[in-house]
Amino acid sequence: MTADNAAGNAAEPKPEGGSLATTFKIFLLFAGLMVKVPVGLYFSCKLLLFQSLLLMSPDDSGFYATIVAVVGLHVVLAVFVFIVWKEGMPDWWEEKSE
DSSP: OOHHHHHHHHHSOOOOTTHHHHHHHHHHHHHHHHHHHHHHHHHHIIIIIIIIISOOOHHHHHHHHHHHHHHHHHHHHHHHHHHHHHHTSOHHHHHHHO
């Protein structure tokens, strides 16, 4: 494999069929997760963990549940960025790292 051939392959998209459809499915999945995860974490932590189990006041439980929801949102965003970054890597980079 020559350097010119490797540079030419890096600019070309991956030859997988339905790559755009796969990318769109990943986007839709994470768009839904970016809404459902923080909302689910907020209400489940507020009602089940902080108010019922730890017997906190509604104001305090709302504050801590908000922190948990924001951390959960950041985890979903980090996973999304990692998957998109990994999908966009050229083929020669994946072969080089192995």
